[in-house]
Amino acid sequence: MDTKNQFTFFLLSIAIGVVGGLLYELFAFVRFLFRCNSGKRKMIGICIDVTFCISFAILAIFASFFLHFPDFRGYMCIGWLVGGTIYLTILHKILAICEKVCYNKLVKIVTKAKSKEKTLQKERIDI
Numbered sequence: 001m002d003t004k005n006q007f008t009f010f011l012l013s014i015a016i017g018v019v020g021g022l023l024y025e026l027f028a029f030v031r032f033l034f035r036c037n038s039g040k041r042k043m044i045g046i047c048i049d050v051t052f053c054i055s056f057a058i059l060a061i062f063a064s065f066f067l068h069f070p071d072f073r074g075y076m077c078i079g080w081l082v083g084g085t086i087y088l089t090i091l092h093k094i095l096a097i098c099e100k101v102c103y104n105k106l107v108k109i110v111t112k113a114k115s116k117e118k119t120l121q122k123e124r125i126d127i
Contacts, residue, residue, distance in 0.1 A: 006073075006075065009067075009069055009070070009073075009075075009076065009079075010075050010076075010078075010079045011079070012063075012067055012069075012079070013075070013076045013077075013078075013079025013080055013082075013083065014079045014080075014082050014083040014086065015083060016059070016060055016063045016064075016079070016080055016083060017079060017080040017081060017082060017083015017084040017085075017086070017087065018083040018084070018086060018087045018091065019059065019063075019083075020056045020059060020060070020080060020083065020084055020087075021083065021084050021086075021087025021088060021091065021092065022087065022091075023052070023055060023056060023059060024052060024056075024084075024087075025092070025095065027048055027049075027051065027052040027055075030048055031045055031048050034048070036048065060076075060080060064076070
């Protein structure tokens with residue numbers, strides 16, 4: 001068993017787990033669009049979750065291939081879990097704050113555009 005560079009591969013596995021967390025964010029958005037939290041659409045939610053798991057497995061396999069990982073080792077799975085946990089505990093909150101800021105700016109822009117549109121319609125009626 002080759003023990004050379006195991007720590008490097010573990011750190012790369014953590015990075016893959018963080019990227020998997022970002023991938024999960026995309027699938028969470030799809031779950032939100034389909035409103036999978038309600039009772040009627042739980043099967044759609046399960047299908048989306050299974051699709052995420054398959055996508056993450058493909059991501060992990062391709063990343064392992066392109067990064068020239070040695071044979072499959074248990075610490076790789078632990079690294080993926082640690083990376084996903086890091087994403088969910090730290091980076092997810094930062095991303096949520098950014099999404100909230102962008103959402104609030106978008107709402108202000110849309111509200112301003114709607115008020116201008118209503119003003120233009122009132123001016124057309126008055127003329």
